Amino acid sequence: MDHTIPAYGLWGLVVLNSLVFILFAFSFFRPRSGRDWRTFGTFAAFIVALFVEMYGVPLTLFLLAGWLQGRYPQLDPLSHDAGHLWSTLFGLSGNPHFSLLHIFSNILIFGGFLLLASAWRVLYRAQRQGQLAQSGPYARIRHPQYVAFVLIMAGFLLQWPTLLTLLMFPVLVVMYVRLARREEQSTRDAFGAEWEAYRQRVPTFFPRLSRASGSVAR
Template sequence: MSPVTGSMVIYLLSGWLGSRFPGVDFMSHDNGHLLEVMFGWRGNPHWGPFHLLSTVLIFAGFWLLSAAWRVLYHAQRRHELATAGPYARIRHPQYVGFVIIMFGFLLQWPTLLTLLMFPILVWIYSRLALHEEADMLAQFGERYQSYRQHTPAFIPGKGQTQHH
């Protein structure tokens, strides 16, 4: 989301925001960080709790994405199933990484468009994961079925069974 688009959304909501938060200039860059303003945190929003959490989430998402792609790249070159690194804990770390990054940006600069698009993109990634699972089952058969039974799709530890 560009600052220009965010500013347009703020402009369209300026009447409602102005009545709810009198004395706040929502057209200034700092006040474009709506969560800090709405919770009453004054000062530089780039050091506010939402912005700091956002930064941590964005870096964590990129780290997960990078770690997953490295494992996936090497597994694909060997025509093997990716089960190491992040894939040892969840089946779709690349999609989880994307969602973490998107959520981080949503915290940093929430707009109507990002609020609308976030659940749509999460749904799209979940659908991609289902299609990917069908492909992996066709390619790796029983080995993927066993991996799927022992490794949760998106949340580590959720529904995970013990290896026997």
Template sequence: MHDTPAYGLWALVVINSVFFIAFAASFSGLRWDKDWRSLGPYSAFIVALFTEMYGFPLTVYLLSGWLGRRLPGVDLWSHDAGHLWSTLLGWKGDPHWSLLHLGSAAVIGAGFWLLAASWKRLFDAQRRGAVATEGPYARIRHPQYAAFVLVMFGFLLQWPTIPTLMMFPLLVAVYARLAWREEQDSLRRFGDDYARYMASVPAFIPRLRPPASKSGEATA
């Protein structure tokens, strides 16, 4: 028995889930006919993550036999042991200060920064009836989806679980599908202007330098 319980903290599951979902939603304005399609998969990932982080450690439970043989003497039911990458690597000390955890925090922060920057540019362009080509959109066509993937990947670096590891490639595929559908809508709406934008800016892997602007943002 632990003096301070590591799991069964369902209030923390709710608080953290609501915080990280609401934080991401605050950048989009949540037009439910569209934005929920991008926020929904991310929300499912977040709920699954914090359910294991503070609620019930399903992954540790399923792997407890193997982990017990591989890591004798390690308290598998402590919160620190839930940082499985650090646990499996045998790193000592507080895992919250490990290079892996600090790196994951940087990736998560970069994802939220990209999400905020891209939604602002997209909102401004949509208000003018234009193709968003400035800010992050000058280097990547779908920065908002890339941002969600970065945040989820960052969380996997610090707290991997079987459900979230299985969900991650599926959610990447979902975002790729959503991006393709949005591009078809944009081609119908903006025609050649968006086709030229597609030809000059990559979809998900950002270019190092933005393309030279010839006529600014294309309007509908």
């Protein structure tokens, strides 16, 4: 096992990567209310926890080192590649950065940020005009920004799973669902019948495969 090139303790990369992704998300989400800040803050905590283990201290690998060495004796459990745990567990060979799993995770991350950016432009314009956001991604699902955050986190979990982020993910999903429900209450109060017609027409989180499909997805 060759540890001459440090795989961890790279705190500059922890700070740099955390700032890049958090600021990029902030530039499109632009939190205003307390609810917005809670949504963004939990996402930021997930990102920091991820990069601390990816480049700082690999707590998950430390905890699993004995099991990994016993099951995969050829694997250096403290190498950077070992952090791509799904590749190891699924028996994927080659550089994990070029595996189909890693490529798919990048698609989820990029798609999530693209959805976040697109949704923010529509929402910002609607809020300035005092209207209900119904165009762009809001024409397909009622909460594209929350869906975007979940897609980004899911992409990172496929790329670099850790015990902490795996525990955080379902908690954050439930939190976003509850925030979406509360948001719908205030939107219903503000837009009344217009909101009710929109709710009947557009699914909550999962877009219909066809606009002509029947019941609204919940």
